[in-house]
Amino acid sequence: xxxxxxxxxxxxxxxxxxxxxxxxxxxxxxxxxxxxxxxxxxxxxxxxxxxxxxxxxxxxxxxxxxxxxxxxxxxxxxxxxxxxxxxxxxxxxxxxxxxxxxxxxxxxxxxxxxxxxxxxxxxxxxxxxxxxxxx
Amino acid sequence: xxxxxxxxxxxxxxxxxxxxxxxxxxxxxxxxxxxxxxxxxxxxxxxxxxxxxxxxxxxxxxxxxxxxxxxxxxxxxxxxxxxxxxxxxxxxxxxxxxxxxxxxxxxxxxxxxxxxxxxxxxxxxxxxxxxxxxxxxxxxxxxxxxxxxxxxxxxxxxxxxxxxxxxxxxxxxxxxxxxxxxxxxxxxxxxxxxxxxxxxxxxxxxxxxxxxxxxxxxxxxxxxxxxxxxxxxxxxxxxxxxxxxxxxxxxxxxxxxxxxxxxxxxxxxxxxxxxxxxxxxxxxxxxxxxxxxxxxxxxxxxxxxxxxxxxxxxxxxxxxxxxxxxxxxxxxxxxxxxxxxxxxxxxxxxxxxxxxxxxxxxxxxxxxxxxxxxxxxxxxxxxxxxxxxxxxxxxxxxxxxxxxxx
Numbered sequence: 030x031x032x033x034x035x036x037x038x039x040x041x042x043x044x045x046x047x048x049x050x051x052x053x054x055x056x057x058x059x060x061x062x063x064x065x066x067x068x069x070x071x072x073x074x075x076x077x078x079x080x081x082x083x084x085x086x087x088x089x090x091x092x093x094x095x096x097x098x099x100x101x102x103x104x105x106x107x108x109x110x111x112x113x114x115x116x117x118x119x120x121x122x123x124x125x126x127x128x129x130x131x132x133x134x135x136x137x138x139x140x141x142x143x144x145x146x147x148x149x150x151x152x153x154x155x156x157x158x159x160x161x162x163x164x
Numbered sequence: 165x166x167x168x169x170x171x172x173x174x175x176x177x178x179x180x181x182x183x184x185x186x187x188x189x190x191x192x193x194x195x196x197x198x199x200x201x202x203x204x205x206x207x208x209x210x211x212x213x214x215x216x217x218x219x220x221x222x223x224x225x226x227x228x229x230x231x232x233x234x235x236x237x238x239x240x241x242x243x244x245x246x247x248x249x250x251x252x253x254x255x256x257x258x259x260x261x262x263x264x265x266x267x268x269x270x271x272x273x274x275x276x277x278x279x280x281x282x283x284x285x286x287x288x289x290x291x292x293x294x295x296x297x298x299x300x301x302x303x304x305x306x307x308x309x310x311x312x313x314x315x316x317x318x319x320x321x322x323x324x325x326x327x328x329x330x331x332x333x334x335x336x337x338x339x340x341x342x343x344x345x346x347x348x349x350x351x352x353x354x355x356x357x358x359x360x361x362x363x364x365x366x367x368x369x370x371x372x373x374x375x376x377x378x379x380x381x382x383x384x385x386x387x388x389x390x391x392x393x394x395x396x397x398x399x400x401x402x403x404x405x406x407x408x409x410x411x412x413x414x415x416x417x418x419x420x421x422x423x424x425x426x427x428x429x430x431x432x433x434x435x436x437x438x439x440x441x442x443x444x445x446x447x448x449x450x451x452x453x454x455x456x457x458x459x460x461x462x463x464x465x466x467x468x469x470x471x472x473x474x475x476x477x478x479x480x481x482x483x484x485x486x487x488x489x490x491x492x493x494x495x496x497x498x499x500x501x502x503x504x505x506x507x508x509x510x511x512x513x514x515x516x517x518x519x520x521x522x523x524x525x526x527x528x529x530x531x532x533x534x535x536x537x538x539x540x541x542x543x544x545x546x547x548x549x550x551x552x553x554x555x556x557x558x559x560x561x562x563x564x565x566x567x568x569x570x
Contacts, residue, residue, distance in 0.1 A: 050193065058193075076196060085199035086211045087167075087174060087192045099214030101174050102192060103184050134200055 030112035030158075031119055031127045033077035033135065036088045039107045039161065047153045054152065056145055059136075067142045072128040074138030075152055079116035081108035081163065083133040093163060110162035111155060122158070124151040165282075166198040167210045172284055175217045209251060212258065213285065216273060220292045224266040234263035241272070250280040267297035274306060283313035301334035305387065308340045312347075319344050330367050335378075336387040338371045342394055361398045368395040372411075380418070389415060393428050400432065408432055423452035434460050435553025455486040459494060463556050466497050475501040492523030496532060500548050509540055 037045035037052055045052040054060050054075050061069045078084045082097055089100035090107065112121070121127045121137050124147075129135035139148045173191050177183045202210065228234070241256035253276050261269045274289035290307035297303060308326075312319035323341035330338050342364050349357035372395055375388045392415035399408035412429035415422065423446075430443030441464055444457040458481035465474035478498035482491060499515035516533040520526060528549050539546040551559070 050189070085192070085196050086207070086214055087170060087195045087199070094215070094218070097211065099171075099211035099216075099218075101171065101178075101183075101214050103189070105184060131200070 030121055031079075031114045031116050031135075032110060032112040033079065033116065033121075033127065033137070034081040034084065034108055034110050034162070035075070035077045035159075036081070036084055036090070036102060036106050037109050037159075038105055043161065044156050045107075045109050045159050047149075047156060052152055052156055052159070053149050060138075060145075060148070062145055063142070066145050068139050068145055068148045070139060070142050072130065072136060072138055074125075074128065074136035077127070077135050077137055078133055079129075079135070080133075081110075084108070090163075096163075107161045108163045109159040111158045111160070122151065122155045124148070125155070165206070165210075167195060167202065167206075168213055168282060168285060170195040170198065171210060171214045171217065172288070175214075175220070175288075179221065205251075212251075212254060216254065216258065217285075217288070219261075219266075219270070220288060224269075225262040227265075228262045230263050234260050238264060245272075245276050245279065248279070250276050265297075267293045267300065267303065270296070271303055271306070274310065278306075278310050278313075283310040284315070286310040287314050301337045302384070304333070305336045305340040308337070308344060312344045316344075316348065320348055327364070327367060330370070335371045335374045335391060336384050338367065339387045339391040339394065342368055342371070343390055346394060346397070358401060361401045365395070365398050365402070368398060371395075383418075385419060385422075389419060389422050389424055393424050396428055396432075405432065421446070421450050423447040423450040423454075423457075426450065427452055427454055427457050431456060431460060431557060434464075434557045453484065455481050455484045455490065458484060459486070459490060460556070462494060462497055463550075463553070466500060467550060467553070469504070471501040471504040474498075475505065488523045489526070492519045492526045492529060495519035495522060496526065496529040497550075499529075499536075500532065500550070503536055503546060509536075512536060 035045075035052075037050075038048070040046045047053055049055045052075075056062055059075060060073045061071060063069055081089070081093075086097060086099050086101060088102040088106070089097055090102045090104045091100055092104050093108070094100045116129060116135065117127070118129060119127055120140075124140055124143065125137050126140045127135050128138045137152065139151070143151075170191055174183060174188060177185065177188045177191070182188060199207070199210075237256050237260045241253045241260075244250075244253035244256065254273065257264070257269055257272055257276075264272075270289045270293035274286040274293060277283075277289065278286035287307055287310035290303055290310055294300070294303035294307055308319055308322060311322065323344040326333055326337060326341040327345065330341075333341075345360060345364060349360055352360070368391060371391050372388075375383060375391055392411055396408040396411035396415075399405070399411060409429065409432055412425050412432065415425040416429065419425065426443045426447035430440045430447060433440035433443065441461070444461050444464075447454075447457045448461070458477050462474050462477035462481055465471070465477060475498060478494050478501065481494045482498070485491065486494075495515055496519040499512050499519060502515055503512045513533065513536070516529055516536065519529040520533070523529075528551075531549055535546055535548065
């Protein structure tokens with residue numbers, strides 16, 4: 030599975046918190062829904078990067094300023110990593126696919142058009158695969 | 165750039181102790197899209213901009229003694245700034261800042277961002293420079309200048325506070341504050357503008373006098389010229405043309421080649437003395453970047469039937485730009501000059517059309533276009549409607565007044 034990074038809030042067990050801006054998506058912003066509430070398969074999805082250094086500097090926790098100048102994100106968040114393969118289009122997890130849209134960004138999208146709750150459940154199911162990595 | 169605005173907004177929330185707030189999260193959420201659209205060079209610019217903003221709230225690095233290498237790097241930064249290589253200039257300052265006084269680092273950063281067209285960022289650095297070296301009031305003047313570009317309302321408020329205690333501040337600051345207040349009168353009714361001019365007149369008289377007490381070597385030329393020009397404009401606006409003339413001439417005695425003063429006096433004398441034309445031509449030769457010398461000289465050439473010169477001046481004026489009304493009139497004169505030079509009718513009509521599109525209330529341009537059409541059909545001599553020098557001088561007074569002193 031491709032190696033991806035995402036900045037998310039950490040839960041008490043050290044894994045990412047499942048939420049719309051954590052391990053999850055915002056409907057209408059990160060993904061589009063059809064009138065029946067199904068997620069459109071249009072390459073949109075949960076935003077990820079091949080390296081945490083590529084992530085929006087305003088999201089990177091401030092404590093990482095020594096590595097990435099100007100980091101201005103909340104220190105209540107952490108950089109999480111999942112997977113170890115190359116950053117290319119391919120299966121990410123059950124029901125999910127990585128859709129890179131540039132060399133420094135991609136989206137974890139649904140493979141098929143599924144109800145929004147089903148898609149977010151698939152994302153939440155990847156929770157154990159994420160590990161804090163700010164090295 | 166949207167990302168720079170966003171970083172500044174987060175910086176302000178950090179200052180307010182609110183950078184972990186839902187408002188900060190919303191700013192971060194909204195910045196993902198703009199971030200993704202940036203090139204790597206632009207991303208580095210955003211990273212460095214954000215990092216430099218941290219210097220406004222953090223202790224500077226321990227000072228190091230300036231040596232020849234650091235001096236050479238500082239010079240390199242100046243040269244990069246001069247060439248418009250903003251990223252390089254900022255990078256050099258970042259690397260060598262321990263050798264430079266923190267207030268100067270912030271001042272230079274402000275200057276670079278101002279030149280780069282980011283007055284909001286510039287204002288933050290100028291404000292910081294002044295906060296750590298309050299005895300250098302040029303920093304305060306630069307802060308007001310940058311703030312007036314970025315946020316005129318906020319600048320006006322600052323200017324008002326300064327003017328209530330104007331004797332506490334250096335003339336460079338007062339000139340800038342008065343300029344900000346007077347520039348805002350362009351959007352005011354004439355009566356209010358005049359009232360404010362009356363209030364500011366004694367402050368300007370005192371400021372010019374304080375400048376005059378300084379030796380020529382210590383005089384800040386641009387601030388002095390600004391004060392003299394503003395006072396001249398104030399005299400003009402209250403109808404005291406003789407005092408205005410004396411003020412401009414007084415400035416020109418010290419700085420005979422100053423284009424702002426030459427322009428101001430040239431306009432004041434336009435239509436009444438040949439000195440006006442000499443002044444305006446000299447202002448142009450001395451590098452004036454204002455539309456006004458071009459505008460008045462174009463009119464002068466037009467009414468003196470020097471159409472080729474008029475055409476060239478109009479084209480230059482249009483490239484400089486101005487309000488819709490001013491550009492419309494220049495386009496109208498250009499159309500007349502084109503017609504008189506025998507250029508194709510389609511070109512003349514297109515230029516008149518541009519004039520009318522630029523300012524649909526320009527009825528004279530419509531009448532001149534009709535006159536051109538009728539004359540073209542009947543092979544008659546064209547009769548153009550043009551305004552007198554006095555009328556041209558009086559028009560758009562509010563637009564040019566006080567703006568020239570910038």
